[in-house]
């Protein structure tokens with residue numbers, strides 16, 4: 271049994287991140303949410319594009335209003351009104367002001383804006399009662415936020431609403447993103463049936479197919495669902511080689527322990543894979559098989575996940591998720607996210623394997639607190655996994671963490 275840290279290091283090292291040239295596609299900006307940018311974006315536009323006003327008020331020459339106050343008001347003549355979207359027509363001379371609105375272009379000759387609240391309008395004149403604090407007050411200067419020609423957005427970032435907004439402002443309506451990983455999922459087990467079929471004695475529903483499909487969808491990956499494969503060598507070999515041929519990553523569940531019908535590892539060897547991991551000192555999830563294939567210069571990563579429903583999902587969260595994130599081209603933030611929390615429940619473990627206990631993490635006055643899901647923490651008990659958002663970790667060598675103590679938690 272490999273320690274979790276060693277297994278993680280091996281897996282992350284096996285991942286080949288997507289290639290910046292070959293593994294990309296152009297998508298419309300509106301379809302780019304959640305995708306990873308593959309090419310840095312540079313804009314030909316400065317931000318702001320031109321000097322503009324940050325307030326509704328009056329554009330002035332600082333020298334005119336430098337020394338005014340409530341009892342020494344300065345009166346300027348208003349030579350122009352500048353709504354947003356209009357090019358100013360006048361160049362301000364001494365003693366002149368222009369009515370300006372938030373976002374409107376600054377007129378030539380003006381260098382400062384006085385907010386409306388510090389002015390009094392009388393016909394085509396305006397009197398100013400408060401001096402601006404500095405030259406340029408309430409002016410958003412051209413290029414102050416971004417200079418044209420420099421990198422606006424680096425490659426390797428996942429695009430979310432703020433990024434999409436920035437790219438839209440830069441008139442970048444198509445973006446080059448990494449393609450999505452092709453991930454095949456298959457469930458091994460002669461006892462499995464689809465959820466819409468009546469159950470005969472001894473049969474169970476293939477919940478893993480749904481768990482994995484949902485897990486992948488949540489990561490923005492559309493799974494290639496290969497369905498249920500019976501525990502027969504020929505059928506399994508056929509399904510596994512088809513999955514390998516069609517994907518970057520294969521996730522199978524079941525058939526990786528020491529039982530009479532646990533064929534996955536044997537077949538991986540027969541199909542010519544290199545097996546890197548056979549079992550990990552983790553609970554749940556001990557019989558994890560990790561292998562790689564080289565197919566015409568293409569590398570395929572195979573995860574033979576344990577069949578127990580909780581073991582399969584915990585292995586996904588702990589190992590598969592960061593592997594897929596790394597593969598997808600993310601330059602940072604692909605690693606698992608751990609936080610320290612105070613546990614509100616006692617946490618028990620065997621002390622031999624690093625133990626992951628499922629429950630809910632929530633913000634508290636001291637940071638985070640963890641509540642253990644009630645009921646059995648057997649890897650065969652799928653029921654109390656519902657609403658899990660985190661896994662508390664009891665390290666090897668420890669058999670208990672008391673309520674009120676600190677615990678390391680994996681956020682999902």
Ligand SMILES: Nc1nc2c(c(=O)[nH]1)N[C@H]1C(S)=C(S)[C@@H](COP(=O)(O)OP(=O)(O)OC[C@H]3O[C@@H](n4cnc5c(N)ncnc54)[C@H](O)[C@@H]3O)O[C@H]1N2
Pocket residue numbers: 457458459461462474475476477478479523524525526527528529532554555556557575576577578579581649650
């Ligand atoms: N003698 C030993 N037996 C077992 C060991 C061991 O070390 N020595 N390890 C146990 C551990 S830990 C796990 S985890 C399981 C892993 O078993 P497999 O990966 O071989 O999975 P199966 O035998 O095919 O199934 C196990 C269990 O999970 C249910 N299952 C399988 N597939 C699905 C599915 N798609 N949806 C829902 N449930 C599924 C299956 O019916 C079994 O109950 O091995 C232990 N045994």
Ligand code: MOO
Pocket residue numbers: 552553554555556557576578581649650
């Ligand atoms: O590793 Mo198994 O996942 O303990 O049930």
Ligand SMILES: [Mg+2]
Pocket residue numbers: 524525526527528529531532577
């Ligand atoms: Mg088995």
